[in-house]
Amino acid sequence: MPYRVPRMDELESTAWLELVTVLELLPAALDAQLQQASNITHFDFTVLSLLRFAPHRVLQMKELAVMTNSTLPRLSHAVSRLEGRGLLERLPCPGDKRATNVHLTDGGRRQVIRATPGHIAHVRRLVIDQLDRDDIAALGRIAGKIARNLDPTDRMANALGASSATQPVTVSGTRA
């Protein structure tokens, strides 16, 4: 164990430090904007957006959990809160009596649609607009490598990539 530690050189430790800073600050910044504008977390927004573009605005709990890289308990709690506010509703799943379907209500749909422009604008200010075209391509490539290593199934990208085959749709509700 104490043999020899795999240390980092300056290039590596700088990259790591900057990434840690982003990890610390960016989620808080995302939540802050959505909280004050729409009283939802970024996680909530992701759930609502996924439902918004799902067929019949319905997804199974398990599907949602996979797409959001989340756990079922966490999702269940979040869904309960959103259900309490009338933004979505639980329905029994016809095909599988174990499963629960989540349906975006009309009110929920209005809320997401209303929240989206401000969110996208914020993401631009925070990230996209700070980078040139090459940076953005590199960010996608690098974050993709890290993401697929963290979770080999790369669930959110795949989930959205599926529908984007015909009509590119992102979790932010944008279209190419």
Added chain:
Amino acid sequence: MPYRVPRMDELESTAWLELVTVLELLPAALDAQLQQASNITHFDFTVLSLLRFAPHRVLQMKELAVMTNSTLPRLSHAVSRLEGRGLLERLPCPGDKRATNVHLTDGGRRQVIRATPGHIAHVRRLVIDQLDRDDIAALGRIAGKIARNLDPTDRMANALGASSATQPVTVSGTRA
């Protein structure tokens, strides 16, 4: 307001999606390893590491809050927990009676030193080893741009950059 939404093209939304995935999974992965190996969070580890390399192993609460991109309340709670475990101690600050100094105890120092190799190895597995040399350079540059936009003072990098002028030291406790 509904004028025209600044939508994202496919390059941008892919990059954003992959980044969001990393934001979701990486902190959990960092915490998981440190929790099971040393029963501390990644935030705790950062605090302890900063103290480890500080003069006399002492830093003021405010300094620590700035360096960790954290808030005073969050830090205060974390310090209380670590103090309860004997890893560090609060001391009155001689120069300013409002301030509180935090000192890393010998036990805390042993703990940090013991936790560091496993943490670095994990960071390598999760991130560094997935990337080639160019990726790492690009990651540092890109994350740096985002970080400095999120917080223009880029506090952690500066805090560590100060001491690294003569002796490169990272929050992970590595040296070049």
Added chain:
DNA sequence: GTGGATTGGTTGTAGATGCAACTTATCCGG
């Protein structure tokens, strides 16, 4: 088709973070 294993989901509880309120000390303009 029965029984054990697996899957989908919920609930309770404990731990961590954000925020607001509050205290004490320092700073500074007059």
Added chain:
DNA sequence: CCGGATAAGTTGCATCTACAACCAATCCAC
């Protein structure tokens, strides 16, 4: 040197997340 403003910290509470325990339905091997 007095009083208001600001700075450093702490505390309490509400919220969110992780984890473990649990229930119910489905699958599957025999």
